[in-house]
Amino acid sequence: MVTILDVARQVGVSKATVSNVLNSKGRVSEATKKAVFKAIEELDYRPNVLAQSLSKQVSDTIGLLIPSGYHTSRYITRLIDMTQELANKAGKFLMITQVDGNDIELGIQSIRKLIDRRCDGIIYYKSSHIEEIDIQNKLETLIEELPVPLVVLNYNLPNKPDYCVWFDHVAIAQLAVVNLIERGHKKIAYISGQQHMHTSRARLQGYQDAMKKAGLELNSRLIAGGSDSHYQGGYDACKKLIKRELDFSAICCYSDAMAIGALKALKENGISVPEDVSIFGLDNDYVGDFMDPPISSIDVPVDDIISIAGKLLLEHMQNKLPTSKSNSLTGQLVHRKSVKDIID
Amino acid sequence: MVTILDVARQVGVSKATVSNVLNSKGRVSEATKKAVFKAIEELDYRPNVLAQSLSKQVSDTIGLLIPSGYHTSRYITRLIDMTQELANKAGKFLMITQVDGNDIELGIQSIRKLIDRRCDGIIYYKSSHIEEIDIQNKLETLIEELPVPLVVLNYNLPNKPDYCVWFDHVAIAQLAVVNLIERGHKKIAYISGQQHMHTSRARLQGYQDAMKKAGLELNSRLIAGGSDSHYQGGYDACKKLIKRELDFSAICCYSDAMAIGALKALKENGISVPEDVSIFGLDNDYVGDFMDPPISSIDVPVDDIISIAGKLLLEHMQNKLPTSKSNSLTGQLVHRKSVKDIID
DNA sequence: CTGAAAGCGCTTACAG
DNA sequence: CTGAAAGCGCTTACAG
The missing domain is CATH 3.40.50.2300 (Response regulator)
Structure with a gap:
C-alpha cells in the first residue's frame, strides 16, 4: 500500500511536511499544500490509522x-x-x-x-x-x-x-399489575420468563410486590413459565395455567412476546380476550398493536x-x-x- | 500503560526476548520464559495490538x-x-x-x-x-x-x-404465488413493499411473473402498497384493496410483517381468513406462527x-x-x- | 539462548 | 516555511 513516504517522494518534500498538511498543522506554503493534495489524489493515498493512533497515542x-x-x-x-x-x-x-x-x-x-x-x-x-x-x-x-x-x-x-x-424492571412490572388492580382485577396470574435472567426475576418480583401491597392473595400456582421467554414459552405457560383450572381474570406477562403466545393458547381453549381474561404484556413491542385484540403493555424507554x-x-x-x-x-x-x- | 519495555526491564532481558516468549518464537530458556511470564502477570502487561499489527503487517x-x-x-x-x-x-x-x-x-x-x-x-x-x-x-x-x-x-x-x-427474491415470491395458483386461486392480490427497495421490486416482479406464466389476469388495481413496508403498511394497503371492492380470494404479501397488518385490516372488516380470503406472507418470521390464523410463508435461508x-x-x-x-x-x-x- | 538494530507508518517538537 | 531526528510499541532477521 502507498505510504506517506511515497507521497513525500512524489512531491519532493519530507514526510513531516506531508503530515503537517494532512493535519493542517504548522505553516506550509500554499504551493506545497496543493502539490501534496495532488499527489495524495494521484496515488490514492490513505493514512494508516493504526500507525496514526500509535504515534498520536489516541485512537478516537x-x-x-x-x-x-x-x-x-x-x-x-x-x-x-x-x-x-x-x-x-x-x-x-x-x-x-x-x-x-x-x-x-x-x-x-x-x-x-x-x-x-x-x-x-x-x-x-x-x-x-x-x-x-x-x-x-x-x-x-x-x-x-x-x-x-x-x-x-x-x-x-x-x-x-x-x-x-x-x-428498574421491578417497577416496570408493578406498573402493569397495579393498573390491573386499579381496574378491578383481584385474581391476577403471571407468566414468567426464565429465571436465570436478571430481568425475568426482577419483573416477577414486581408482580409479587404489587399483589402484596394491594393485600391480594399470592398463589404460586398462578405463576407459570415456559420452555423459553418468547412466543412459545408464553404459549406453554398459558396452557399450564389453563390446565390448573384456577380462577383468574387477568394475566400479566413477562413480555409482549410471551403475551402473544398466551393469547394463542387462550383462543385455542375458547377463552375470549378481554371478555373472559385480560392480558398485559411488557416492553411495548410494535407487533402487540397488531394482535387481535391489541395488547396493553408498558413502554420501556x-x-x-x-x-x-x-x-x-x-x-x-x-x-x-x-x-x-x-x-x-x-x-x-x-x-x-x-x-x-x-x-x- | 505498561509496555514490553517495562516487562523486559523488570526481568532484565531485551524486548526481543520478551517478544519471543510471547509469540513462542526462537529458543528461549525455560528459566527466562518463566521469569517473563511472571513479570507479565505482575505488571498486568497486555501487548498493544495496534503496534503488533503495524509491525507484523497483518491484523487478524x-x-x-x-x-x-x-x-x-x-x-x-x-x-x-x-x-x-x-x-x-x-x-x-x-x-x-x-x-x-x-x-x-x-x-x-x-x-x-x-x-x-x-x-x-x-x-x-x-x-x-x-x-x-x-x-x-x-x-x-x-x-x-x-x-x-x-x-x-x-x-x-x-x-x-x-x-x-x-x-433470488423474484423466485421467492413466485414460490408463494405458484402455490396459491396450484391450490385453485385465480384472483390473487398483492400487497407490496415500498418500491425504492430492491427486494421489494424483485418480489413484486415475482408475483407478476407467476401470474403471467399461469395465464392469469394482471390487474394493477389488485396491487397495493402502504406507508411503510411493515405492519402499518400492510394494514393500510389491505384497507385500500378492500375499498376497491374487487373480487379476490387470496393476498400475497411482501413480508410476514405486512401480512400481519393485512390480517388486522381484514378482521376489522369482517372478512375471515382463510374462509373468505387466504393470506400468504414471505420471510417466515417466527411471529407468523402465533397469529390467528397462523400465516403461511416462505422460509428464507x-x-x-x-x-x-x-x-x-x-x-x-x-x-x-x-x-x-x-x-x-x-x-x-x-x-x-x-x-x-x-x-x- | 539472547540482544542490538532496523523497520512497520505515522507524528511531533525542534532547529534552521 | 521545511526537514532531520526521535519516538509510539511492537516484531524480525541477524550476529554472537
Missing part, C-alpha cells in the same frame, strides 16, 4: 460490546443505530464487537481486547442472562482499573452510579437509556462531571383492548 | 459492515451472531461497524475506513434500500481495487460471482447465506479457490392455516 475510537443471541430484541439494533450516530457526531470511530452474553468473564475479556486496540471509551450492554456471583464487584473494579471510561448498560452498579444506566449512556461516556471521556442524575428508568402505560375493567 | 481482523435502520429484521442480528462465531473460530477479531443503508457512497467510505484500520477481509451487507445508478459497477470495481477480499451480501455481482451471495459468505471470505483470505457454486438462494414453502384450497 469508541468500543461497543453487545451480547449474542438477542435475535428477538429491538434493544440491540436500536443500541447499534444510536451509538453509531453518537460516534459519528462526536467524530469517533465506532468499533462494535459481540460476546456470548452468558459469561461475565468472557465479557471482561472482550472489554480488555477493546482496550488492547486502544479504544478511548467503551459501552458494555450487560445481558440479562448473566448472573454470577460477585458480578457487581467485578464490574466496579474493572471500571476503577481501566485506563479509559467504561459505561455499563442494563445493570445497576451502586458504587459507580455515574458509570451505569439500567431499567429504550432510546433514553441509550442516549444517557452515550452522554455519560462522552462526559467521562472529556473528564467532565456527569450531568445525568437518574440512571434508573421505568416505563409508561400503553392502554389497548386486551384489558377490560371489572366492576363488582 | 475481519470487518463487518451492516446497514442502519433494520430495527425489525432478524437478518442483521443473525448476521452479527454468525459472523462473530466464524471470526472466533478462525482466531480473528471481528470489527463491526454500521453505515446508513441508503447511500452507496457512504458504504464505500466505510469499507475504506475498515481498510485504513487494516482489516484482512470485509463482509458488506448491502441494504435493499440502496438503488443508485451504477452500483453494481462500483462494487465490482471496489473488489478489484481493494488490497483485501470483500464479500457482498444481499446483492448480485454478475462479474464477481465469487464475491457475493444473494437471495438466512443462516445459509451468511455461512456461505463467511466461507467465501475465509477462502479468499487464504487464497484458496472458492468452493461454493450457488450464490443465489431461494426459499421454502411453510404451510399454515391462512391459506385454504379452492375447489371449483
